[in-house]
Amino acid sequence: MEEIKHYLSTHEDTEMHPSEIAKLLKELSDDEFSEAIKFVPKDLVGDVALALPDRYFEDVVENLSVDDLSYAVTELESDDQLEFMQELEDVDEKVAAEVFKKLDEEDKEEIETLQKYDEDEAGAYMQLEVFTSYEDEVVQDVIKRFARLRKENELENVQNLFIVDRRDKLLYTVGLDELLIFDFTKTIKENIVSSEDSFEPKIARDNEDIKEVVHYFEEYDLSVMPVVDGDGTLLGRITSDDIYDIINEHATEQMYHLAGVDDDAEEDEDVLKAGRKRASWLGVNLLTAIAASFVIGMFEQTLQSLVALAILMPIVASMGGNAGTQTLTVVVRQLALGDISNGDALRILKKEIFIALMNGLIFAIVMGMIAWVWFDISMLGLVIGLSMIINLFMAGFFGAVVPLGLKMLKIDPAIGSTVILTTVTDVVGFFSFLGLATYILL
Amino acid sequence: MEEIKHYLSTHEDTEMHPSEIAKLLKELSDDEFSEAIKFVPKDLVGDVALALPDRYFEDVVENLSVDDLSYAVTELESDDQLEFMQELEDVDEKVAAEVFKKLDEEDKEEIETLQKYDEDEAGAYMQLEVFTSYEDEVVQDVIKRFARLRKENELENVQNLFIVDRRDKLLYTVGLDELLIFDFTKTIKENIVSSEDSFEPKIARDNEDIKEVVHYFEEYDLSVMPVVDGDGTLLGRITSDDIYDIINEHATEQMYHLAGVDDDAEEDEDVLKAGRKRASWLGVNLLTAIAASFVIGMFEQTLQSLVALAILMPIVASMGGNAGTQTLTVVVRQLALGDISNGDALRILKKEIFIALMNGLIFAIVMGMIAWVWFDISMLGLVIGLSMIINLFMAGFFGAVVPLGLKMLKIDPAIGSTVILTTVTDVVGFFSFLGLATYILL
Numbered sequence: 001m002e003e004i005k006h007y008l009s010t011h012e013d014t015e016m017h018p019s020e021i022a023k024l025l026k027e028l029s030d031d032e033f034s035e036a037i038k039f040v041p042k043d044l045v046g047d048v049a050l051a052l053p054d055r056y057f058e059d060v061v062e063n064l065s066v067d068d069l070s071y072a073v074t075e076l077e078s079d080d081q082l083e084f085m086q087e088l089e090d091v092d093e094k095v096a097a098e099v100f101k102k103l104d105e106e107d108k109e110e111i112e113t114l115q116k117y118d119e120d121e122a123g124a125y126m127q128l129e130v131f132t133s134y135e136d137e138v139v140q141d142v143i144k145r146f147a148r149l150r151k152e153n154e155l156e157n158v159q160n161l162f163i164v165d166r167r168d169k170l171l172y173t174v175g176l177d178e179l180l181i182f183d184f185t186k187t188i189k190e191n192i193v194s195s196e197d198s199f200e201p202k203i204a205r206d207n208e209d210i211k212e213v214v215h216y217f218e219e220y221d222l223s224v225m226p227v228v229d230g231d232g233t234l235l236g237r238i239t240s241d242d243i244y245d246i247i248n249e250h251a252t253e254q255m256y257h258l259a260g261v262d263d264d265a266e267e268d269e270d271v272l273k274a275g276r277k278r279a280s281w282l283g284v285n286l287l288t289a290i291a292a293s294f295v296i297g298m299f300e301q302t303l304q305s306l307v308a309l310a311i312l313m314p315i316v317a318s319m320g321g322n323a324g325t326q327t328l329t330v331v332v333r334q335l336a337l338g339d340i341s342n343g344d345a346l347r348i349l350k351k352e353i354f355i356a357l358m359n360g361l362i363f364a365i366v367m368g369m370i371a372w373v374w375f376d377i378s379m380l381g382l383v384i385g386l387s388m389i390i391n392l393f394m395a396g397f398f399g400a401v402v403p404l405g406l407k408m409l410k411i412d413p414a415i416g417s418t419v420i421l422t423t424v425t426d427v428v429g430f431f432s433f434l435g436l437a438t439y440i441l442l
Numbered sequence: 443m444e445e446i447k448h449y450l451s452t453h454e455d456t457e458m459h460p461s462e463i464a465k466l467l468k469e470l471s472d473d474e475f476s477e478a479i480k481f482v483p484k485d486l487v488g489d490v491a492l493a494l495p496d497r498y499f500e501d502v503v504e505n506l507s508v509d510d511l512s513y514a515v516t517e518l519e520s521d522d523q524l525e526f527m528q529e530l531e532d533v534d535e536k537v538a539a540e541v542f543k544k545l546d547e548e549d550k551e552e553i554e555t556l557q558k559y560d561e562d563e564a565g566a567y568m569q570l571e572v573f574t575s576y577e578d579e580v581v582q583d584v585i586k587r588f589a590r591l592r593k594e595n596e597l598e599n600v601q602n603l604f605i606v607d608r609r610d611k612l613l614y615t616v617g618l619d620e621l622l623i624f625d626f627t628k629t630i631k632e633n634i635v636s637s638e639d640s641f642e643p644k645i646a647r648d649n650e651d652i653k654e655v656v657h658y659f660e661e662y663d664l665s666v667m668p669v670v671d672g673d674g675t676l677l678g679r680i681t682s683d684d685i686y687d688i689i690n691e692h693a694t695e696q697m698y699h700l701a702g703v704d705d706d707a708e709e710d711e712d713v714l715k716a717g718r719k720r721a722s723w724l725g726v727n728l729l730t731a732i733a734a735s736f737v738i739g740m741f742e743q744t745l746q747s748l749v750a751l752a753i754l755m756p757i758v759a760s761m762g763g764n765a766g767t768q769t770l771t772v773v774v775r776q777l778a779l780g781d782i783s784n785g786d787a788l789r790i791l792k793k794e795i796f797i798a799l800m801n802g803l804i805f806a807i808v809m810g811m812i813a814w815v816w817f818d819i820s821m822l823g824l825v826i827g828l829s830m831i832i833n834l835f836m837a838g839f840f841g842a843v844v845p846l847g848l849k850m851l852k853i854d855p856a857i858g859s860t861v862i863l864t865t866v867t868d869v870v871g872f873f874s875f876l877g878l879a880t881y882i883l884l
Binding site: 017019023026027029051053143146147150155157158159176177179180181217218219220221222223224239240241243244245247248251252254255256258259260261266271272274275278279281282283285286288289290292293296297300303304307310311312313314315317318319322323325326328329330333337339341343344351354355358359362363366367370422426430 | 459461465468469471493495585588589592597599600601618619621622623659660661662663664665666681682683685686687689690693694696697698700701702703708713714716717720721723724725727728730731732734735738739742745746749752753754755756757759760761764765767768770771772775779781783785786793796797800801804805808809812864868872
């Protein structure tokens with residue numbers, strides 16, 4: 001703790017990065033954290049708060065004054081300003097309003113611009129700070145202006161110069177590697193005309209689905225992309241660090257959805273929120289489980305006459321559930337990664353049915369033998385073997401069809417498909433096993 | 443199909459990006475694909491092949507000559523060369539050897555350098571093409587050299603100039619945005635000394651865990667990082683597009699591991715491979731299921747005297763399995779994202795136990811009432827309620843402890859934790875329910 005205070009108070013010399021500070025803070029107890037956050041250099045508080053897991057945000061807010069908080073916002077880039085203000089609102093709307101009031105007009109406007117966008121729109125992720133010039137500017141003047149802006153800390157992490165017309169319509173993108181070899185005494189336009197390179201910008205539309213934008217970055221190996229509105233007016237840019245975060249968030253979302261967990265609730269400091277969200281999913285699963293029990297109830301007589309059936313019956317359902325989860329996970333993930341193209345559904349289905357039948361057969365034989373030996377009833381082996389094939393087939397079939405179908409209906413394949421699948425494998429598992437037993441054994 | 447051929451054969455004018463070509467090819471049938479791949483411009487074949495999902499690689503190899511393939515390799519950047527050669531070896535070792543023989547010495551050497559690294563080492567992902575200079579070079583000479591290299595297509599996507607000493611030891615990293623505002627008539631060294639900025643490079647070691655390197659990129663918002671060996675000699679660089687791929691791959695790996703699927707096998711064209719890998723996981727699960735059945739078998743007498751128990755018993759196990767999967771997924775993912783720090787285990791455990799007990803209580807009451815009404819035995823409600831609490835508690839406890847423990851033992855928490863957890867929730871589910879039933883009801 002003392003060590004951290006020392007570190008932080010000597011920041012001027014050591015130039016610690018916000019994420020390093022966040023890493024140190026994370027190791028502290030709650031009390032120590034409340035103390036230490038006050039020693040974080042005021043111009044870095046914003047970045048540090050955003051680098052910490054969400055649950056710390058409340059502690060940050062509680063231990064800093066409104067003045068400190070609004071200064072922290074001022075020091076952030078526009079997309080981070082928005083994120084900071086959103087988290088602040090989640091924690092305390094009143095404080096958020098006070099902080100917002102203290103910001104200067106430009107910051108307020110920028111935050112309001114970004115706030116208009118939905119979470120899944122590209123516009124929500126852009127930084128409004130961009131380095132632009134007109135095509136009739138002479139390169140050396142542009143560079144002089146750039147040097148000044150950099151000195152004033154107005155521009156960070158610049159990789160491109162965006163060329164716009166007088167109404168801010170984006171015309172070209174010039175990489176700094178291209179700019180560097182331009183003739184500095186000529187205008188941008190003259191350089192572009194005489195170059196063999198293409199300066200046509202790869203653009204993202206502000207209301208485009210952010211998932212699509214991420215795909216562009218991945219496919220075209222981009223590290224920055226300009227964002228324009230419907231008229232082609234340059235609004236801002238999205239950079240690689242945003243893309244890292246979004247890729248991670250989407251993967252987390254997907255894993256959580258498959259497991260019936262809500263990503264926002266889990267990141268909240270309030271454990272009750274996460275608990276309630278999980279409960280609602282468990283509630284749906286309870287209905288599934290009760291449905292399966294009803295199926296078992298239909299065979300009460302059969303169970304009574306042969307208790308071995310009760311002992312073995314969870315095996316079939318469990319194997320179906322596991323095989324189905326395998327298929328489901330692969331299909332959901334490949335859909336998200338764009339590895340499954342439009343004409344691909346049939347190929348996936350064939351693959352999954354092939355694997356399902358192959359593994360169904362293997363485990364039918366294995367489990368059939370085990371059941372036969374265990375209870376010394378050969379026909380019991382036949383029953384469990386047949387129902388194993390049926391259930392693994394259904395697991396493979398529905399594990400593929402459910403997400404593919406949801407995707408076609410434009411519903412997120414990760415949400416809900418697990419429940420549908422488990423219902424199928426439980427109901428089919430119990431029904432086929434006990435049904436075949438009733439028919440063959442009794 | 444005709445349209446695609448037309449597109450491809452008129453490539454010179456349209457300048458299609460490899461990933462656009464890949465997207466078109468993916469929509470084709472197998473026969474059409476074999477035909478169309480021959481029309482892809484030879485200098486783009488390598489990039490197109492790598493942009494396609496892995497299962498297409500065999501078709502690419504079968505439809506192109508050894509000459510075409512080795513020309514394709516020549517046109518790739520070094521990290522892509524390695525990837526291409528590795529995929530080629532997987533498909534056909536003989537062809538791979540022939541292709542390799544045809545490469546020039548420099549390409550051969552580069553591929554061999556990269557091949558030395560393990561899949562999880564940073565070195566395996568680096569490009570060897572970097573833009574370097576000595577500190578006593580005058581900036582304008584460096585830029586002239588840069589212009590020449592760019593014209594010769596030797597350098598792509600440059601964002602930094604790396605300053606090395608005569609023995610290639612990395613001294614500084616200069617961003618192109620910094621280089622642009624340097625005094626071009628002075629040497630690099632003079633510029634660096636007179637600047638207020640820091641040019642100390644953030645470096646990755648070649649044998650460093652690639653996961654750590656990805657964390658650097660994420661935390662420090664980097665878009666490129668130099669890679670050095672143990673002596674500090676500059677070897678290459680890793681860029682943001684590599685990071686996108688790696689983040690995606692790791693997330694896929696994690697999801698697949700949780701579901702008992704092997705990521706390499708699933709991407710292979712050979713469906714048998716994926717099927718076999720899945721079968722081995724299902725085999726482990728079968729042992730788990732049989733263990734659970736043994737537990738049920740211990741209560742044969744109890745089941746015989748009250749068939750309602752057989753009907754209800756899967757509910758407790760199923761709810762435990764689902765609750766446990768929720769906890770497990772959240773803990774595994776947060777561990778991977780670095781959201782759980784060293785001192786955090788206790789906090790996570792407390793959170794999970796709290797949620798487990800809360801939801802255990804809710805579903806104990808709900809299911810207790812349902813069981814009571816359904817079978818008109820009040821004590822049956824008590825039994826299922828108690829065992830629900832016990833099993834959901836165990837699910838939450840082990841769902842958190844298993845991945846945290848595996849992580850401490852430096853074992854990937856995503857591998858194996860699902861099986862351990864399911865064993866716990868199945869065995870505890872059946873044992874607590876049937877045990878309590880024996881004790882209370884009989």
